Amino acid sequence: MNGNPTAVSSANSTAPARISAKLWPFPLRRATPPMNSLSEQLDFGASLMVAARCEASISKLQVPENQDNLLLIDAHGQAVYMHRQQPCRRHIRGWPQGHVRLAVLDGMGGHGHGREAAEAVTQALLQVPAFDTLAQMGQQLDTVHHQLQQQFRQQHDSDSFRRPGTTLTLLEIPAQGDPMLYHVGDSRLYEISAEAARPLTVDHVPATAYAMHGLLDEQQWWQQVHGEHRPQIAQAYILGNAFSNPQVLDDRLHALDQASLPGFLQHLPDRRAVRLRSDALYLLATDGFWSCARPDLWVARWPQLLAAAQPARPLAAALDALYHDYAHNPPPALHIDNLSAILLRSTRHHDHPADSNVDETALPQAANPHD
Numbered sequence: 001m002n003g004n005p006t007a008v009s010s011a012n013s014t015a016p017a018r019i020s021a022k023l024w025p026f027p028l029r030r031a032t033p034p035m036n037s038l039s040e041q042l043d044f045g046a047s048l049m050v051a052a053r054c055e056a057s058i059s060k061l062q063v064p065e066n067q068d069n070l071l072l073i074d075a076h077g078q079a080v081y082m083h084r085q086q087p088c089r090r091h092i093r094g095w096p097q098g099h100v101r102l103a104v105l106d107g108m109g110g111h112g113h114g115r116e117a118a119e120a121v122t123q124a125l126l127q128v129p130a131f132d133t134l135a136q137m138g139q140q141l142d143t144v145h146h147q148l149q150q151q152f153r154q155q156h157d158s159d160s161f162r163r164p165g166t167t168l169t170l171l172e173i174p175a176q177g178d179p180m181l182y183h184v185g186d187s188r189l190y191e192i193s194a195e196a197a198r199p200l201t202v203d204h205v206p207a208t209a210y211a212m213h214g215l216l217d218e219q220q221w222w223q224q225v226h227g228e229h230r231p232q233i234a235q236a237y238i239l240g241n242a243f244s245n246p247q248v249l250d251d252r253l254h255a256l257d258q259a260s261l262p263g264f265l266q267h268l269p270d271r272r273a274v275r276l277r278s279d280a281l282y283l284l285a286t287d288g289f290w291s292c293a294r295p296d297l298w299v300a301r302w303p304q305l306l307a308a309a310q311p312a313r314p315l316a317a318a319l320d321a322l323y324h325d326y327a328h329n330p331p332p333a334l335h336i337d338n339l340s341a342i343l344l345r346s347t348r349h350h351d352h353p354a355d356s357n358v359d360e361t362a363l364p365q366a367a368n369p370h371d
Contacts, residue, residue, distance in 0.1 A: 067107030098175025117164035165239025288337030
């Protein structure tokens with residue numbers, strides 16, 4: 001996530017083309033060494049497969065600070081996370097057998113200490129016990145938000161202009177029962193079937209605030225959020241929210257629910273149970289993957305790239321294919337950003353139709369004017 005809309009040009013005037021932190025000339029790209037999945041050596045149980053990667057950039061000519069982070073806690077309490085831009089491992093004592101926690105975070109580059117904010121949240125998530133209910137999860141993570149707000153508050157601060165922030169999109173997966181979602185910011189959870197890649201989260205951006213106040217209809221909202229590149233954000237963890245009043249940053253988090261969301265988004269509240277289909281893949285990712293001129297067209301390639309219809313394919317290979325295509329066949333007008341992704345597949349079978357998420361937790365097909 002980059003909160004500064006101004007492109008920064010390279011000081012190297014001898015380069016064949018100008019290099020920008022936003023728009024990068026890909027013919028200058030050097031080969032990217034392969035990166036192993038961060039989920040290697042972790043065990044997520046018999047019914048869940050996971051692959052994960054976290055990279056500062058696909059550009060080796062210009063490598064920004066990696067302000068992204070991610071957290072993987074497996075079914076035995078083994079954890080992987082990022083600290084000072086390097087992967088670290090830890091064992092969580094007393095972690096319930098079979099319980100899994102997965103999260104992606106994107107520190108706000110336009111504010112101070114974006115990487116530190118994402119790291120602080122990750123460290124806090126390592127300390128918070130496993131959640132049993134949605135209510136418990138929401139209450140505890142809101143408390144952590146307020147605690148970290150105080151931690152990052154500078155002496156003599158008269159406003160929140162320089163307060164850091166980060167996205168947080170988290171899945172808490174009990175040994176029995178459906179995963180629980182907690183979402184703040186503009187990272188996303190996608191459901192990827194053989195037919196389509198459907199977002200299961202609502203971006204916390206100005207367009208969503210306008211839609212909540214009746215100023216945008218469904219097609220207008222979809223165009224601004226999924227059909228264009230708009231780096232502004234209306235809410236972030238630690239930072240607070242500007243949903244109620246765009247001119248004033250409220251310290252609290254505003255959980256978008258059925259009461260506050262417009263009718264066409266009411267099935268996508270920020271905090272809810274999410275039923276995983278065994279015939280689909282699920283992608284937790286930061287916004288570097290769709291920071292381009294036409295993100296909807298780029299995302300539409302994902303079902304083919306990830307080969308969701310081939311359950312025998314290793315998840316790490318599927319995730320590698322996504323990163324490889326991003327690097328070697330990038331979408332037009334791509335903006336340089338950090339790239340973090342967790343890909344998961346559930347093999348647990350449910351007594352419900354395979355397409356149940358289409359109605360329960362995904363945007364309707366009519367929401368996309370380009371379909």
